[in-house]
Amino acid sequence: MSGELNIKEENLGDSIEVYLDGEVDIYTSQRLKDKLYGIIEKNQLDLRINCRDLSYIDSTGLGIFVGALKKAKQNGKSIYISELKENIKKLFMITGLDKLFIIEE
Amino acid sequence: MSGELNIKEENLGDSIEVYLDGEVDIYTSQRLKDKLYGIIEKNQLDLRINCRDLSYIDSTGLGIFVGALKKAKQNGKSIYISELKENIKKLFMITGLDKLFIIEE
Amino acid sequence: MSMPVDNIELLLPFKAEYVSIARLTVSGIASRMGFDIDTVEDIKVAVAEVCNRIVSIGSKLSKYYKINFAISEQSLKVLFTCEDKSIRCIFNNEDAELAVSIIKALMDDVEFCTDGSYILSMTKSIGENM
Amino acid sequence: MSMPVDNIELLLPFKAEYVSIARLTVSGIASRMGFDIDTVEDIKVAVAEVCNRIVSIGSKLSKYYKINFAISEQSLKVLFTCEDKSIRCIFNNEDAELAVSIIKALMDDVEFCTDGSYILSMTKSIGENM
Numbered sequence: 001m002s003g004e005l006n007i008k009e010e011n012l013g014d015s016i017e018v019y020l021d022g023e024v025d026i027y028t029s030q031r032l033k034d035k036l037y038g039i040i041e042k043n044q045l046d047l048r049i050n051c052r053d054l055s056y057i058d059s060t061g062l063g064i065f066v067g068a069l070k071k072a073k074q075n076g077k078s079i080y081i082s083e084l085k086e087n088i089k090k091l092f093m094i095t096g097l098d099k100l101f102i103i104e105e
Numbered sequence: 106m107s108g109e110l111n112i113k114e115e116n117l118g119d120s121i122e123v124y125l126d127g128e129v130d131i132y133t134s135q136r137l138k139d140k141l142y143g144i145i146e147k148n149q150l151d152l153r154i155n156c157r158d159l160s161y162i163d164s165t166g167l168g169i170f171v172g173a174l175k176k177a178k179q180n181g182k183s184i185y186i187s188e189l190k191e192n193i194k195k196l197f198m199i200t201g202l203d204k205l206f207i208i209e210e
Numbered sequence: 211m212s213m214p215v216d217n218i219e220l221l222l223p224f225k226a227e228y229v230s231i232a233r234l235t236v237s238g239i240a241s242r243m244g245f246d247i248d249t250v251e252d253i254k255v256a257v258a259e260v261c262n263r264i265v266s267i268g269s270k271l272s273k274y275y276k277i278n279f280a281i282s283e284q285s286l287k288v289l290f291t292c293e294d295k296s297i298r299c300i301f302n303n304e305d306a307e308l309a310v311s312i313i314k315a316l317m318d319d320v321e322f323c324t325d326g327s328y329i330l331s332m333t334k335s336i337g338e339n340m
Numbered sequence: 341m342s343m344p345v346d347n348i349e350l351l352l353p354f355k356a357e358y359v360s361i362a363r364l365t366v367s368g369i370a371s372r373m374g375f376d377i378d379t380v381e382d383i384k385v386a387v388a389e390v391c392n393r394i395v396s397i398g399s400k401l402s403k404y405y406k407i408n409f410a411i412s413e414q415s416l417k418v419l420f421t422c423e424d425k426s427i428r429c430i431f432n433n434e435d436a437e438l439a440v441s442i443i444k445a446l447m448d449d450v451e452f453c454t455d456g457s458y459i460l461s462m463t464k465s466i467g468e469n470m
């Protein structure tokens with residue numbers, strides 16, 4: 001139920017797609033951080049974060065996205081964020097993070 | 106969200122079918138009572154309560170079913186209860202009400 | 211027995227419209243503790259039965275009642291308290307029959323009519339009946 | 341201004357795992373008050389941001405913090421309190437930037453760093469931005 005998060009990962013060849021399913025909150029965010037940072041360190045590829053099934057994220061989670069982006073940029077790579085639900089897209093706009101990431105429909 | 110209840114009513118000719126959608130709790134139960142008692146008083150027909158979309162009921166609601174059954178029996182009529190979810194069927198068994206009503210799949 | 215316990219407390223007005231808040235809160239706690247979905251439902255129903263009874267009886271002395279959730283590795287214990295001491299033995303009445311049978315069946319351990327300073331306590335163990 | 345107010349209180353341990361309980365409880369309260377589903381989501385996020393910050397900072401003096409929900413016809417006011425007075429001005433730090441912008445954008449009225457006995461208060465009005 002609340003606070004659950006499933007993370008799936010798929011290698012698309014030229015990028016890695018990560019599917020977030022559930023809620024990223026202060027309790028589940030450490031797992032997200034380990035996962036994203038791990039992927040970025042292991043692969044010299046762009047990262048695509050699919051948020052189709054992401055129902056909730058807070059500033060802890062957004063901060064991890066920002067941290068991951070910094071790491072990716074050090075490798076000259078980008079992070080694409082796709083299929084954001086309206087309530088979460090709103091958080092990206094509020095915080096100005098929509099200008100930092102490449103947001104896709 | 107929580108505590109919401111929608112009640113729909115359909116005249117099947119030989120009986121009245123009532124669809125319960127949502128939650129019957131202490132807050133919504135008065136409306137259920139008025140509805141069921143009203144139907145029983147107006148029509149001399151059997152009552153069918155369809156619980157397909159009933160996600161929650163408590164003893165307040167069960168008590169209203171019992172009260173409605175008493176009224177129906179005074180008219181020589183019965184109450185059929187159908188499509189109970191497992192968690193609610195369990196409450197009928199616990200309370201012995203499964204022997205009072207005609208429970209259908 | 212002497213395991214570390216986390217406590218969560220919910221203070222609610224004596225009003226039927228807020229019983230759903232108790233249901234939601236206890237659902238969240240029980241889910242977080244790892245009870246399976248059917249057991250979460252059972253605990254929710256049992257807690258609501260007590261809240262229903264409390265708000266139905268009402269109080270002239272107190273505006274609020276309190277639900278304490280004691281969370282341990284083994285169990286969730288739910289304790290209902292109210293400053294109004296007239297609200298103690300609230301289920302010893304014929305019209306509470308349905309509620310009593312539901313609470314007894316769904317929880318592992320229920321203390322009605324205690325001598326103590328609380329209204330009722332009930333416990334659900336983790337691992338039993340799962 | 342002087343409308344009748346119902347209070348609900350939730351006492352939670354300083355632990356990240358229980359922030360979801362605050363989210364669930366405030367969702368229930370806001371839904372019950374009639375806020376639309378998007379606004380319920382906004383209030384939930386704002387409340388969680390404060391809880392996150394409180395549990396991240398932690399306390400050596402106090403095991404619990406309290407969230408008071410003041411419910412009136414016009415608004416929901418959420419007040420965070422803690423006995424540990426060192427936990428007061430918790431958002432005046434660079435790493436709280438994201439949280440602060442979220443809280444300010446989602447709530448109608450926020451009081452950070454009050455002189456009072458509470459950590460923070462925030463209010464969402466019914467009917468505005470709906």
Ligand SMILES: Nc1ncnc2c1ncn2[C@@H]1O[C@H](COP(=O)(O)OP(=O)(O)O)[C@@H](O)[C@H]1O
Nearest residue numbers: 063064066067070095096097100434435437438
């Ligand atoms: N609106 C914003 N735009 C860009 N960066 C931001 C914004 N708000 C906060 N940040 C930065 O995001 C970072 C949060 O990342 P953090 O989770 O702390 O990662 P790290 O572990 O790499 O420090 C902080 O350095 C903060 O300054």
Ligand SMILES: Nc1ncnc2c1ncn2[C@@H]1O[C@H](COP(=O)(O)OP(=O)(O)O)[C@@H](O)[C@H]1O
Nearest residue numbers: 168169171172175200201202205304305307308
């Ligand atoms: N297990 C049971 N089997 C049958 N009847 C029961 C059972 N438990 C309680 N009752 C009865 O159900 C009735 C509840 O109905 P109630 O809502 O009070 O209707 P009314 O308004 O007609 O009194 C009570 O009279 C109670 O004795």
